[in-house]
Amino acid sequence: MGGPRFVADPAVERPHMWIDGFAILYHRPSGMTHIIASPVPEMLAVIADAPADATDIVARLSAEHDVAGEGALDAIVAARLEELESAGLVYRA
Amino acid sequence: MKHEARIRVGPIGFRVGSAWPGPVAALNALYDGYPTPRDDIPDFTVRLEPERPWRRWVRPSIAIRGDYVLPEASPLALAHGLLAAELGMNLQMALGQRRYLLLHASSVERDGRALLMTGESGAGKSTLAALLGERGWRLMGDEFALIDPATGLVWAFPRAISLKNQAIDVMASGLPQARFGPVLSGTPKGTIRHLRPDARAIAEMDAPARPALLLFPRYGFAEALRGVGAAEVFVRLTQASTNYVALGESGFNALRNLVEAIPACAIDYPDTASAVSLVERLWAELDG
Numbered sequence: 554m555g556g557p558r559f560v561a562d563p564a565v566e567r568p569h570m571w572i573d574g575f576a577i578l579y580h581r582p583s584g585m586t587h588i589i590a591s592p593v594p595e596m597l598a599v600i601a602d603a604p605a606d607a608t609d610i611v612a613r614l615s616a617e618h619d620v621a622g623e624g625a626l627d628a629i630v631a632a633r634l635e636e637l638e639s640a641g642l643v644y645r646a
Numbered sequence: 647m648k649h650e651a652r653i654r655v656g657p658i659g660f661r662v663g664s665a666w667p668g669p670v671a672a673l674n675a676l677y678d679g680y681p682t683p684r685d686d687i688p689d690f691t692v693r694l695e696p697e698r699p700w701r702r703w704v705r706p707s708i709a710i711r712g713d714y715v716l717p718e719a720s721p722l723a724l725a726h727g728l729l730a731a732e733l734g735m736n737l738q739m740a741l742g743q744r745r746y747l748l749l750h751a752s753s754v755e756r757d758g759r760a761l762l763m764t765g766e767s768g769a770g771k772s773t774l775a776a777l778l779g780e781r782g783w784r785l786m787g788d789e790f791a792l793i794d795p796a797t798g799l800v801w802a803f804p805r806a807i808s809l810k811n812q813a814i815d816v817m818a819s820g821l822p823q824a825r826f827g828p829v830l831s832g833t834p835k836g837t838i839r840h841l842r843p844d845a846r847a848i849a850e851m852d853a854p855a856r857p858a859l860l861l862f863p864r865y866g867f868a869e870a871l872r873g874v875g876a877a878e879v880f881v882r883l884t885q886a887s888t889n890y891v892a893l894g895e896s897g898f899n900a901l902r903n904l905v906e907a908i909p910a911c912a913i914d915y916p917d918t919a920s921a922v923s924l925v926e927r928l929w930a931e932l933d934g
Contacts, residue, residue, distance in 0.1 A: 568895070570902050572876035579898040584891065586884065586898060588877065 558646040559634060560604040561597040567642070569594065583641050592618075592626070593633055597642065604646030607631050647693060651731075652682045656792065656803040656851050657746075658739065659683025662731050664694040665702055669727030676728065676806050676827045676840055679848050690714075690742060692734030697721040710734040714741035722833075729830050729838060732808065739790060739803075740888040746792035746801060747893055747900040750886045753791045753800055754783035759858035760800045761929065762791050762908075764886045770865035773813040774921055776841060780821070781922060785847040786855065795893065795900035798907065799854035804847045806840040814839045816918055859932060860910040863921065867914035871924070874910045 561567075562582060569578035576594045578587045592614060599605070599613040610630050620626055637643040647663030649670040654660070660683070664670045683689070692712040696702035706724035710716075712734055719737075722730045739748060751764035752775035761783075763771040772788040779785030786802035793800055806827065809817055814837065818826070827840035842848075862874060862882070874882075883901055884890045890897045911928060915921035 568898070570906070572880065572905065573878075575877040577877065577880055577902070579895055581895060584894050586890075588881065 556606050556631075558604040558606045559600055559610075559638065559643040560646040561601045561637075561643045563601050564598065567597065578642075580642060585641070587640060587642065592629065593637065596630065596633060596637070600643065607634060610634070647695075651677070652686070652688065653677045654681045654683045655735075655805050656787070656801050658690065658743075658803065659688040660690050660692065660735050660738070661688040662692045662694070662734065664727070664731070665696055666694070666706065666708075666724060666727065668724065669694050669708070669731050672728040672827060673731050676842055678842070679845070690735070690738035692731060692738060694727065694730050694734065710737065712738050714738055716741075720834075726830050726833055728827055728840065729833055732806065732840065735805070736789065743792075743889055744892065746794055747897050748887055748889045749791045749793060749883060750789070750888060751791040752788045753786040753802070753855075754778045755786050755802075755853075755855040756783050756929070758855055760786060760791075760855035761859050761861065761925070762800065762857055763861045763863050764883070765862050765864060768810075768865070770813075770863050770915070770918075770921065772807060773809065773816060773865075773918065774863055774925070776807045776809065776813075776817055777918055777922055778925065779807075779843060779847060780817075784850055785843045793857075793900050793904060794854070795896040797854075798857070798900070798903050800857050801854045802847070802851045804843045804851050806842055809839050809841055811836045817841055857904060857908050859928065860904075860908055861925070861928070862910070862912040864912065864914045865921075866916070868916055869920050869924065870914040871928075872912045874912050876905050876910070879910045880905050 566581045567578050569576045576589050607630050611626050649664045649667045651662045651670045651673045694708045697707045697709045701707045707721040708730045709721045710730050751762045752771040753760050753762050754775050765771050775788045787804050788807040790803050791800050792803050825842040830838045
């Protein structure tokens with residue numbers, strides 16, 4: 554793990570609403586609306602204004618949330634980071 | 647331009663100019679009783695012009711122009727001048743409206759509360775709104791619902807109802823012929839005939855309503871009812887809106903408030919009678 558460090562915009566720049574287990578998020582800097590599911594909103598929250606690599610993100614998520622199936626989260630976070638970068642919701646610090 | 651109509655529909659004022667008298671005469675007849683734009687200042691201008699100068703006389707063919715233009719739009723035959731004017735007005739709204747979140751939805755009102763209906767073209771939202779408009783509801787619009795992001799209220803936009811194919815016969819019986827426009831056959835959408843909303847829809851067009859129920863009707867299937875989750879509603883409404891992206895965060899907030907405030911339901915119906923009774927039942931259950 555490790556790898557590049559990513560950062561997300563502060564929470565105020567991406568208002569969202571939870572409905573039916575999804576978060577619908579408006580990203581102010583791009584004007585785009587995204588539909589995301591856990592653990593993406595939580596990932597964005599832990600790296601807002603606080604750059605982190607994948608390992609740090611897993612550690613922060615585990616510290617703040619009850620994470621089921623430790624280990625599986627590493628792969629999930631790595632995959633989501635890639636998608637979030639291409640969606641413009643996280644960028645390299 | 648040589649010939650001109652000025653019409654206000656709900657909060658929106660239009661000026662429709664035409665190189666030919668026919669489309670303007672048809673428009674004025676169809677919109678008989680409508681007010682003119684406030685302070686005589688239209689929000690949008692539509693121009694119906696010959697595609698090429700000589701096409702004003704030789705096989706006349708209308709190009710729809712105005713404040714906003716779709717470069718790929720095909721010209722229409724002069725016989726379809728009324729349709730060109732209607733399309734032009736729709737186009738200006740779809741491309742230029744910034745004050746309201748525009749939903750491609752029909753709406754009717756009762757007791758200050760609005761029922762919104764949205765769906766694919768041909769799903770019957772227009773016919774259903776027209777029918778309800780003749781059965782005690784106030785027709786607010788068959789094409790666009792205007793959501794005010796500041797208040798969440800829906801504003802009426804009671805344009806002439808565009809009846810297509812079988813819907814023409816469904817509505818034709820029992821209504822005065824004077825409320826109908828000419829039969830436009832062979833248009834890109836088949837046969838079209840416009841119906842002027844009833845007098846109440848026009849007289850009360852400046853009264854907004856609080857959205858209360860959202861339906862996704864689908865015509866041609868056995869009667870069925872299905873709840874639609876809020877996330878799906880949100881996505882379908884972004885697709886049903888012509889200016890969601892352009893409005894940015896105010897569009898997001900307007901849609902968010904709407905989705906949180908009102909229940910939504912998909913309804914399938916085999917015929918108009920069952921659709922009307924289904925709508926009445928759902929409406930009654932709102933208070934139950």
